[in-house]
Amino acid sequence: MGRSPSDLIIFVLKRLVQLIPVLFGVIVLTFFFTHLDAGNICNAWYPHAGAATIKNCEATANQPILTQFYQYFINLLQGNWGASVTGVLVYPYIAAAVPATLELVLAALFIMIFIGIPLGVIAAQYSGRLGDHLVRIFYLSGWATPTYLGAVIAAVFVGPYLGLPNHGEYSTLAPPFHQYTHMSVLDALIAGNLPYTIDAISHLILPAAVLAFINMGIATRMTRASMLEVLPLDYVRSARMKGLTEFWVMYKHALRNALITTTTVLGVTAGGLLAGTVVVEEVFDWPGIGQYAYTAIGGGGSTPNYAGAVAVVIIFAVAVVVANLIADILYGVLDPRVDWR
């Protein structure tokens, strides 16, 4: 058995190496799918360029597909991700937008973990009884609510009712401090500006809550299922017989083991949360990558931006891959039966 810290490093490195072909595949697929409509490519990639560049591009488009892919791949690695129709460069914009989305997703994940998982425990504890039914209705409602409907209801009705803002990251357009991380709450904290921190948190609550509610089902359902598997096991009875109260039996003994299987759905959760940001960020005007994706894809009748769309698809896929990696590592850490070597 290898479970020492040095083994853990090997364990993580091994998985990082395994990621390389997947990431390469992601780039290939994205290239392939966004080049399905070959006639449009040049105008989309170089909308305001001079005739020389267009000509240059058309020369590229006429080249063999492998040569084209090679050029595209090199540009991608060099950070030369193209520009939108209006000439806004993709790379710097996305670099600033990623932290905002990360903040939103992490806040939603926080809500999912601290509300969704205990709900799953309750449902399993009262399996087949009223508590179980209520929890199931709750998470299935989230599941059945289309993201845009939930976001619109929250923004238009819930927000004003609770007095929560439904627009942007701060109440003012630009905060009076430097945004180091582009995460609204964190930046306000770094600046030591308490009113702005509270303001940032209040702006974060609604979109994060909507995102969490929509995706709650995955966490709650998985927790419920794995708790139902764990609860009849002998060690739960042993824990009870030690004299532990039901709370500790549930949360220290049963949930600890149920969580091992629950972490495996983290990747699915990440996919759902990220896909949710496209609509949630648009409705709440959150300056993240989801909102960028919405406009880049041509949502709401805006001019499509192929360069941006390609970048966004790749970024989202990479995020899911990373989430799966984290889930894999978490699984290895949580389950003592996994050998790290």
Added chain:
Amino acid sequence: MAATPPRAPAQFRESLGTFWRVLRANPLSFLGFLMVAIICLTALIILVAPHLLVPYGPQVNTGSYSRGPSWKHLFGTDGNGFDIYSNVMLALPLDLGIGVGIAGAALLAGGGLGLIAGFYDRPGTFGAAVSLTIMRLTDIFLSFPSLILALAITRALGIGVWETVFAIGLTWWPFYVRLVRGEVLAIKHLPYVTAARAAGVRENRILLRHVVRNLLEPIIVYFTLDIGTVLVTYSTIGFIGVASKYPGPQPEWGAMLAYYQGGGLINTYPWEVFAPGLAIFITVLAFSLLGDGLRDILDPRTRRAFVRSTASHDPPPETPALPSAGGGAAPGAVAAPFDPGGLG
């Protein structure tokens, strides 16, 4: 996961009876079952004889503008004078068909690939190379959030219902590959398959028979839940405005919602937004209730427990210890949750 011999017709009728009993014992899934039945029936009626349920055509000006819900216009009318109820109902067959169609196509394509990837896993053979390719491709596809990839593909292909359906379908199959392959691999290592192999029975023959039987349960559950997920994804693409145009000859819920919400008058005319939203919510909720309950029902452990608590005949005096399915964390390898504890 006990080895069950192929079922005789009498056994099948009995298991149908069990299914019915269990459904009754689980009120939420029963509700879901009822809702799904009603929704499917409604969709069928609208397809065959729309005038029975739909008073107006999709783009008929009723002459009353932006009125709230009334008996004449159940969900009110919009600024064009269109009857929203009619448009919502006319969208039902399309949205339902898209949900069932995409999930079904993904099930067939992904399931087939999953079977191949599960069957041919002996290293060094040509089959193993094919399996490996399928699994690598599946891994890559699973890295994309379906919505994002489908959006990009739709954008590349051009706006339209069929383009969107194709785009979603292209991203949807990998889930089924994982599901089916996992199940095949689990069954491959069950004791009775090993025993049959030792007895010289052709492995693929047993496998196919048992695989189909064992796959039925997880596939039905996943498929039922999936219909709802596809519907939400499709309507989200519709909402973003890349799938369908509204108003148009064929309404679609996501596009309707986008159109009405885009007007910015949600506070003044909330029914415009709520009607299509509610339609999606109820349809997806119906399938989710049914699918989520089916998991409990079709799971052999809970099924046993349900049957025991609802059946009137004598219980078995002994609760037999379930054999572990060898695969380590096989979900079927634990005792029933209502097991009354070792009876002596």
Added chain:
Amino acid sequence: MTEPVLRIQNLSISYTVGAGTFQAVSDVTLDIYPGRVVGIVGETGCGKSTLAQAIPRLMPEPPGSIGAGRIMFRGTDLVKVPKSKMPMVRGTGIGMIFQEPLNSLNPAYRVFDQIVESIQIRHFRDLGLVKSFQGGDKPFDYSKRPTTSVGSALTKGIVPDGAAEQAVKERIRTKSDYRKEVLDYLRLVRINDPETIIDLYPHELSGGMRQRIMIAMALSEKPSLLIADEPTSALDVTIQAQVLTLMKDLIDEVDASILFISHDLGVIAETADEIGVMYAGRIIEYGPVDEVFRSPRHPYTKMLLAAAPRIYKADGSLRSIPGNVPNLSRPPPGCRFHPRCPIAKPICKVDPPPLAPVPPSDPALAPDAHKSACYFPEEVPGLP
């Protein structure tokens, strides 16, 4: 005479399953005195495990329910204790060793964490840091647990360096203190290399080792009563013998009050002072082990002893009891054994015989020491 640690009176337990109920335990009366080991023996399905799990109220309710009777534990009727307060009785009051050592330890925690949890539960209760259970006739206060009476019956000789007294003195203990105490318990259950074992996970241990850990865990709470529910049944024969030897040694060392459940007559013969034979939910014979084994006064006991395989028996034949264990949802009327009984008379089919004293074969015993639920105990010795 001292008060019994556990006094079970007319206990009946039934399971409701669908429309039917079945009586797993009927009208069981049992006393366990301090320092005594009571063995319960019976076939699979006779209700002995239900009885064992009902005492700490561990059985699932519903479907199980206690129909009638009392479970008096140190003066408190556990049947009347609300389920939410039962955790305060478990562990330090009643400890339990289970049948399946393979799954009884939490796979996610190291041996140290699992045993230290038990020690901390006792420690906190001793110090009065945790709310203690008050109820029944006598208050049930862990903070003032007497040091010489029943409550500390298991304390004697467990911890060589007197850590028990130290524990009460020191309110705060460091991890290394706890580690020392855990190591003491691991040594107590004869684990050879405790320094290594303490940091392992359950899946890295053998079955016998895990059962030793389970025993250490139960003992570390110093319970007033220990219930051992078939502690050796799931183990290999050689490991079984080792664990049994350990249990015997511990019983001698610790002077414990134990309820020992087993289907194996040999195990009961080696460990118990008194034996109760269960059949179809009832205790049908009860008495000192030697007495019951030497001169059984119930045809079932007699036949059970005859059926028990003995290696030294010359003819090598295996006997079995004809017939089957009755269905407990429709038990036979009268004596439940009568369909299988070779000496059954008409009355046996009508009235269930009470558990009544029979004259002991050993005149030194008290006249009511040996009891049998048979109308014709005098005919039993004549059976083959």
